[in-house]
Amino acid sequence: MEFQKRFKEFSRKLKGVEVHTDLCYRVVYNYDATQLRGRCAGVVYPRSVDDIVSVVKYAGDYGVPLYVRGAGSGFSGGAVPVVEGVVVSMEKLNRVLWFDPSRWLVAVESGVVNGELQRYLAGRGFFYPPDPASLEFSTIGGNIAENAGGPRAFKYGVTRRYIHALEWVTSRGDVVDYPMGGVTSILVGGEGGLGVIYSAVLSVLPLPEAVKTALITMPGGAEAVGFAVKVILAGLKPTVLEYIDSKTMICVGEYIEVEGFNKSDAYIFVEFDGVAEDVETQFEMLKDICRREGAAVKEAKNKVERELLWDLRRSISPSLARRGITKVNEDVTFPIGKLEEAVDFMEALALELSLDCYVFGHCGDGNLHVNIMTDRRRTEEMRRAEHFVERLFEKVVELGGSLSGEHGIGLTKRRYLPLLFNEEQIEFAKEIKRTFDPALILNPGKYFS
Numbered sequence: 424m425e426f427q428k429r430f431k432e433f434s435r436k437l438k439g440v441e442v443h444t445d446l447c448y449r450v451v452y453n454y455d456a457t458q459l460r461g462r463c464a465g466v467v468y469p470r471s472v473d474d475i476v477s478v479v480k481y482a483g484d485y486g487v488p489l490y491v492r493g494a495g496s497g498f499s500g501g502a503v504p505v506v507e508g509v510v511v512s513m514e515k516l517n518r519v520l521w522f523d524p525s526r527w528l529v530a531v532e533s534g535v536v537n538g539e540l541q542r543y544l545a546g547r548g549f550f551y552p553p554d555p556a557s558l559e560f561s562t563i564g565g566n567i568a569e570n571a572g573g574p575r576a577f578k579y580g581v582t583r584r585y586i587h588a589l590e591w592v593t594s595r596g597d598v599v600d601y602p603m604g605g606v607t608s609i610l611v612g613g614e615g616g617l618g619v620i621y622s623a624v625l626s627v628l629p630l631p632e633a634v635k636t637a638l639i640t641m642p643g644g645a646e647a648v649g650f651a652v653k654v655i656l657a658g659l660k661p662t663v664l665e666y667i668d669s670k671t672m673i674c675v676g677e678y679i680e681v682e683g684f685n686k687s688d689a690y691i692f693v694e695f696d697g698v699a700e701d702v703e704t705q706f707e708m709l710k711d712i713c714r715r716e717g718a719a720v721k722e723a724k725n726k727v728e729r730e731l732l733w734d735l736r737r738s739i740s741p742s743l744a745r746r747g748i749t750k751v752n753e754d755v756t757f758p759i760g761k762l763e764e765a766v767d768f769m770e771a772l773a774l775e776l777s778l779d780c781y782v783f784g785h786c787g788d789g790n791l792h793v794n795i796m797t798d799r800r801r802t803e804e805m806r807r808a809e810h811f812v813e814r815l816f817e818k819v820v821e822l823g824g825s826l827s828g829e830h831g832i833g834l835t836k837r838r839y840l841p842l843l844f845n846e847e848q849i850e851f852a853k854e855i856k857r858t859f860d861p862a863l864i865l866n867p868g869k870y871f872s
């Protein structure tokens with residue numbers, strides 16, 4: 424049966440589940456933050472785990488590909504319906520189900536936005552450590568499916584560490600409600616290809632007693648990441664240790680109207696949290712390192728100044744949109760000891776290929792975001808950008824890093840997997856996919872397919 428007929432039968436069966444096929448829905452849900460387009464035939468909005476079960480069961484019966492979507496903020500095309508199919512939008516599954524302060528646990532539906540959960544918890548004296556810079560719009564389900572990191576990951580670790588249990592629907596339509604570990608743990612980072620997450624029980628922590636935030640200026644990119652490495656080697660444990668190169672800082676400064684950033688400088692954004700005395704001691708040690716290394720340090724003196732620094736950090740991605748309509752966006756990782764070499768390499772390569780390149784990211788974790796701002800209509804420049812990515816990935820492999828720190832493989836990095844994995848390893852990933860999704864209806868055309 425041709426797709427349109429199968430899709431019609433599938434939609435007819437979905438009694439009580441909201442389905443939309445109007446052009447505006449098919450356009451809006453056809454892409455994610457990569458701007459890659461797919462072939463969206465319709466959008467369904469489950470409002471309960473039973474709705475998800477119906478969607479998955481009938482999709483299996485009629486061979487309709489499903490693309491689960493949180494907020495579509497993914498940077499690897501994970502939610503893009505590359506094969507003609509249906510987008511399953513989780514945005515209406517947005518309830519906090521329960522909160523137990525005595526066990527430091529909260530249960531949420533997967534469409535809850537990370538930032539909304541943070542506000543809910545802050546009002547109760549707690550926080551959820553994973554804090555992707557997209558937290559104001561990305562969902563807990565998307566964060567789990569990508570095993571999202573964020574600025575605080577240097578101290579607190581990434582999403583996986585905070586999953587206590589998941590309730591998810593298999594590709595056969597069975598509901599699994601299981602604590603973390605065993606079969607459930609593979610859903611974390613499963614990129615929407617192994618099961619549909621309905622809800623999660625998350626571990627949370629009490630808000631820290633004290634926080635100290637600062638911006639450190641160094642006279643160049645390699646010097647700045649070298650400084651960050653010295654902070655780590657000195658035994659300090661900042662919550663946040665972020666690198667921002669000069670071009671990025673000037674761009675974001677213009678965007679939020681803050682002046683004073685210099686073309687030749689590079690920056691380390693640092694924050695400590697915890698018990699007041701400990702935070703104070705660590706901050707004094709940081710200032711000692713700054714004095715020794717000749718680094719300028721600007722400490723946030725109050726909440727307003729701290730929020731301004733966070734605003735700078737979180738406005739980087741939107742500010743870059745002013746520099747070009749197409750963003751070639753990679754999030755590679757390097758061993759900490761190789762960061763200086765990596766930054767020098769990227770700066771030189773961008774110069775050699777005459778590309779407008781911006782580098783920033785979670786350097787405490789060795790995870791750098793490399794963005795080339797361009798225009799997909801300029802084909803020759805796009806070819807140079809592609810060449811940049813190929814040479815960058817070769818360098819990543821040479822230095823012992825990884826092709827993705829947190830954005831996932833999805834669509835964009837799929838073809839580069841053989842750089843890191845041999846045939847046997849790739850076949851093993853496919854075997855996992857076939858076991859979880861024998862009919863291949865979940866997110867076909869991506870990482871595991």
Ligand SMILES: Cc1cc2nc3c(=O)[nH]c(=O)nc-3n(C[C@H](O)[C@H](O)[C@H](O)COP(=O)(O)OP(=O)(O)OC[C@H]3O[C@@H](n4cnc5c(N)ncnc54)[C@H](O)[C@@H]3O)c2cc1C
Nearest residue numbers: 493494495496497501556557562564565568572615620740
């Ligand atoms: C400005 C900006 C800043 C960012 N900063 C960070 C950062 O600091 N750290 C970071 O890790 N990422 C970051 N990202 C990338 C992105 O926000 C994360 O990958 C995020 O986790 C995606 O969440 P989402 O809800 O938008 O998911 P989507 O993009 O909608 O989906 C991502 C993947 O998850 C799957 N999925 C979504 N929901 C479910 C579910 N309920 N069950 C099963 N699979 C599901 C989808 O099928 C898809 O494969 C950033 C993106 C932007 C635009």
